[in-house]
Amino acid sequence: MKTNLIPAIRLTVVMLILTSVIYPLVVAGIAKLAPGGGKGVTVEANGKVVGYALVGQKFTDDKYFNSRPSAVEYNAAGSAGSNKAPSNPDYLKAVEARIDTFMVHNPTVKKADIPAELVTASGSGLDPDLSPEAAKIQIARVAKVRGISAERLTQLVDEHTHGPLFGVFGPSTVNVLKLNVALDALK
Structure with missing residues (x-):
């Protein structure tokens, strides 16, 4: 059980950080380069x-x-x-x-x-x-x-x-x- 549970928890933590921290920061950074700085073109x-x-x-x-x-x-x-x-x-x-x-x-x-x-x-x-x-x-x-x-x-x-x-x-x-x-x- 330990052999399956620990890798599953690690993978969950890695995916959580990747999808809820790193990915949004990358998208927000790219949006800052767009016209309007990601806030829309007014x-x-x-x-x-x-x-x-x-x-x-x-x-x-x-x-x-x-x-x-x-x-x-x-x-x-x-x-x-x-x-x-x-x-x-x-x-x-x-x-x-x-x-x-x-x-x-x-x-x-x-x-x-x-x-x-x-x-x-x-x-x-x-x-x-x-x-x-x-x-x-x-x-x-x-x-x-x-x-x-x-x-x-x-x-x-x-x-x-x-x-x-x-x-x-x-x-x-x-x-x-x-x-x-x-x-x-x-x-």
Whole structure:
């Protein structure tokens, strides 16, 4: 019995130290090297933190570029999609309601031209980005409400468009929070 018990206790102590002390310290050390020092990438306006760049936020006011819808109401503690199939009647009603709302606020846009991401929630429910096309389709509304030229807003969207990772992986994106902060900074 002693021959089995002592090695088992030693292994338990070694694994306890490895998994509850050494591993967390290594992960925390690596996180310190990441943007934001492991605390997340914050976005500031007028010296105050207004949000996190990697977490979607709700923008529905006509003077802002709207965010992608969220199945979890932008609650970062509960990241999730709706898990409803595209044929689900409740899902279809929600998408139709979003289309109708978008059309009311963007009367110059044709229904067929609305990018799907503006009326469907992402898998996480917290997507902070839109495609450049989804941002640009909102320019007419924002320009009218703010009294800013469409050309200047197009330039602003282009300035906030990030290409694919390493020029190859993924689509071009626009961070909605950063875009709206820059929009507020325009004079």
